[in-house]
Amino acid sequence: MASIEKPEARAYPQASGYEHRPVAMLGDPTPLILDCGTTLGPFRTAYQTYGSLNRDKSNAILACHALSGDQYLAGTNPVTGRAGWWDDLVGPGRLLDTDRYFVICPNVLGGCMGTLGPADIDPATGKSYALNFPVITIADMVRAQVLLLDHLGIDQVFCVLGGSMGGMQVLEWAAKFPERVFSAVPIAAAAHHTAQNIAFHEVGRQAIMADRDWCGGDYAAHDKHPRHGLAVARMAAHITYLSEAAFHRKFGRMLQDSNGVTYGFEAEFQVESYLRHQGSAFVDRFDANSYLYITRAMDYFDLAADYEGSLVAAFAGTPVRFCLISFTSDWLFPTPESRAIVHALNSNAANVSFVEIDTDTGHDSFLLDEPEFRAILAGFLNGAAKHRGLI
Amino acid sequence: MSEELTAAGGRTDRPDGIRVDLQLIANMIDPGSRVLDVGCGDGSLLYHLVNRKAVDGRGLEIGQDGVNACLRQGLSVVQGDADTDLKDYPTGSFDYVVLSQTLQATHRPAQVLRELVRIGRYAIVSFPNFAHWRCRWHLVRRGRMPVTENLPLPWHATPNIHFCTITDFLETCAEQGISVERHHALNDQGRIGGIRGTGFLANLLGAQGVFMLAKGD
Structure with a gap:
C-alpha cells in the first residue's frame, strides 16, 4: 500500500480557512497503520x-464527537x-465539571476542523488529497486518539463518552483499549451500522457525488465546493436525527407565508425552510469529501466482526464501568441496538x-436539554468518580 | 421519601435508612461480596449494600422511574426484564442474587428461580404470602380478593400475576431441585415474628417469606 509522505509540521489551511489550535503532530516516529493498510505519520490532530x-x-474525560460535530x-x-x-454541560460546577475533570475533545481523523483530512494538502x-486520502475507520479514529493521549501523557482516561458516531468510538475504545478506560458512556450508539443507516448514508454520498461541482472529488483544485449535494446530504440525514x-410538534403543516399556498416549489412549508437552512448552514462549515470519508467509517463499523462475530468476546473480562443510554424516539440508533450491547456486557458480568x-x-x-438524560449522566459520573477516588 | 408502596405494597419504614424486610436481606449478605438485585426498584437495598457493606452491586429493574432513580444515585443498574434478561448472566457470576418482592410479578417464576440459583451462589427471595390469615379472611368471609397493607391494589390493577403461598413456594423449590438454606417468615410489620420460616404457622401468620436458596445437589 502507498504510504502518505511526511507532511511538514504546520497547520494547513482547512476548508473553513481557520487555523485551529492546539494541534498535536502524531504518528512520529512510529506511523499509524490504518485498517486499509496505509501508514500515516506524522499527522496533525486538532x-x-x-x-x-x-x-x-x-481525571481526564475524552469526549468523542459525532459525524457532523x-x-x-x-x-x-x-x-x-x-x-x-x-457548551452548557462543560464548566465549573457543571456536569463535566472543569474544576474536577480535564476534558479533551479531538477532531476525528478525516475531519475538516484541523485534524488531517481529505481537504488537506497532500505534500x-x-x-x-481529495479521494487520494486513505479510507479511514472508527478504529483508525480511535487509534489516532490513543496517540493523542500518549502525547498528553495520559495512561488511562477516567471516562470516554460520546453520542452516535461518538458512541461508536467509545465502544471501540472500551473493547480494544480496556486498560486505558476507567468508564465508558456510549450514548445513542450501536455496535454496528445497520443496513438502513448505510442506506441513508449512501443517499447522502450520492447527492454529493451527483453535484457537478464535486468534480470527481477534486473540487478544491477547481476552486469549487459541491454545496448543493452536501446540503441535500445534510437535509436527508437531519430527518433521521429527529x-x-x-x-410534528415543531412544524406540523405550518406554512412560511400565512397567506396560504402559492402552488409552486419554493419552501412553503416551515419544515422545508428549516431543512434548507440546516443544509446551507452545514456547507459553510463542512467539507464534502470529509463527509464521504466519515460516513464511510461509520458504515464499516462492526465491532463484533473483529471478534469472529461475537460481541460477548469483544468485552470479555472487561474491567470498564459502562453506562449505556438510548432514547425511545431514536429510530436511527434504536434501543435494541443498545440492548444488544448490554446483553453482551451482562454475559461478561460487566x-x-x-x-x-x-x-x-x-x-x-x-x-x-433532556433533564432526565443529564441527571443520569451526572449520577453515573459521580458514582464512577467516587470509585476512581476523584471525589 | 419515608413512605412508599412497592409492588408487594410493603410500607417503607426506614429506621436505618431501609425497610425492615430489606434490612433482614442485607443482614444475610456478606460484606464485600458480589450482589445482583433483580427488581431493585428505586435502589434502596442496593444503595445500602454498596455504601454500608461495600458490596460490588448490580441491579436489574424493569420500571423506568426505578432505573432513573438508581442511576441518579450512581448505582449500576440495567433496565431490563427478569423474565427475559437473566439468561445473559454467566453461571456463578455473583455471590448473591436478590429477588425482593418481585417473584409474584414475573411471568415464569419457576424459570426465574432456576436462573437465580444458576447465576448466584445463593439466591435470596422474598415474596408476600397469599396464605397469610388476612388474605384467607378476605377470601373466606368476604369472598373478595385480598386487599391488605401488604397487597394494597385491587385485582385488576396489581402487577402481581403469580401469587403463591409459603407452602407453594417451598414445593416449587423442591420440584426445581433448589435447596432452602435459610428461611424466615415476617409479620405485618416486616419483622421476624418469632415463628419458623416453614410449616403451618409460617404459612398462616407470615405476611411475607424470606428465603435463602441454593442450587440443590
Whole structure:
C-alpha cells in the first residue's frame, strides 16, 4: 500500500480557512497503520481541552464527537460563531465539571476542523488529497486518539463518552483499549451500522457525488465546493436525527407565508425552510469529501466482526464501568441496538448501567436539554468518580 | 421519601435508612461480596449494600422511574426484564442474587428461580404470602380478593400475576431441585415474628417469606 509522505509540521489551511489550535503532530516516529493498510505519520490532530489535568493524570474525560460535530465541545465555535455542542454541560460546577475533570475533545481523523483530512494538502502533489486520502475507520479514529493521549501523557482516561458516531468510538475504545478506560458512556450508539443507516448514508454520498461541482472529488483544485449535494446530504440525514413526533410538534403543516399556498416549489412549508437552512448552514462549515470519508467509517463499523462475530468476546473480562443510554424516539440508533450491547456486557458480568430515556426528540436527544438524560449522566459520573477516588 | 408502596405494597419504614424486610436481606449478605438485585426498584437495598457493606452491586429493574432513580444515585443498574434478561448472566457470576418482592410479578417464576440459583451462589427471595390469615379472611368471609397493607391494589390493577403461598413456594423449590438454606417468615410489620420460616404457622401468620436458596445437589 502507498504510504502518505511526511507532511511538514504546520497547520494547513482547512476548508473553513481557520487555523485551529492546539494541534498535536502524531504518528512520529512510529506511523499509524490504518485498517486499509496505509501508514500515516506524522499527522496533525486538532483538539480542545477544558479544565486541567491533575497530578496523577487520573481525571481526564475524552469526549468523542459525532459525524457532523467537532472538537469545539464548549465555548464559542470559531467557525460557526455558535456555542459548542455540549457548551452548557462543560464548566465549573457543571456536569463535566472543569474544576474536577480535564476534558479533551479531538477532531476525528478525516475531519475538516484541523485534524488531517481529505481537504488537506497532500505534500506529494501540492494539491488536496481529495479521494487520494486513505479510507479511514472508527478504529483508525480511535487509534489516532490513543496517540493523542500518549502525547498528553495520559495512561488511562477516567471516562470516554460520546453520542452516535461518538458512541461508536467509545465502544471501540472500551473493547480494544480496556486498560486505558476507567468508564465508558456510549450514548445513542450501536455496535454496528445497520443496513438502513448505510442506506441513508449512501443517499447522502450520492447527492454529493451527483453535484457537478464535486468534480470527481477534486473540487478544491477547481476552486469549487459541491454545496448543493452536501446540503441535500445534510437535509436527508437531519430527518433521521429527529422523530416524526418532533417534526410534528415543531412544524406540523405550518406554512412560511400565512397567506396560504402559492402552488409552486419554493419552501412553503416551515419544515422545508428549516431543512434548507440546516443544509446551507452545514456547507459553510463542512467539507464534502470529509463527509464521504466519515460516513464511510461509520458504515464499516462492526465491532463484533473483529471478534469472529461475537460481541460477548469483544468485552470479555472487561474491567470498564459502562453506562449505556438510548432514547425511545431514536429510530436511527434504536434501543435494541443498545440492548444488544448490554446483553453482551451482562454475559461478561460487566459493570453496566443502561437506561432508555423517554423522549420524542429522536436521535439528537443527546445534544438537547433532556433533564432526565443529564441527571443520569451526572449520577453515573459521580458514582464512577467516587470509585476512581476523584471525589 | 419515608413512605412508599412497592409492588408487594410493603410500607417503607426506614429506621436505618431501609425497610425492615430489606434490612433482614442485607443482614444475610456478606460484606464485600458480589450482589445482583433483580427488581431493585428505586435502589434502596442496593444503595445500602454498596455504601454500608461495600458490596460490588448490580441491579436489574424493569420500571423506568426505578432505573432513573438508581442511576441518579450512581448505582449500576440495567433496565431490563427478569423474565427475559437473566439468561445473559454467566453461571456463578455473583455471590448473591436478590429477588425482593418481585417473584409474584414475573411471568415464569419457576424459570426465574432456576436462573437465580444458576447465576448466584445463593439466591435470596422474598415474596408476600397469599396464605397469610388476612388474605384467607378476605377470601373466606368476604369472598373478595385480598386487599391488605401488604397487597394494597385491587385485582385488576396489581402487577402481581403469580401469587403463591409459603407452602407453594417451598414445593416449587423442591420440584426445581433448589435447596432452602435459610428461611424466615415476617409479620405485618416486616419483622421476624418469632415463628419458623416453614410449616403451618409460617404459612398462616407470615405476611411475607424470606428465603435463602441454593442450587440443590
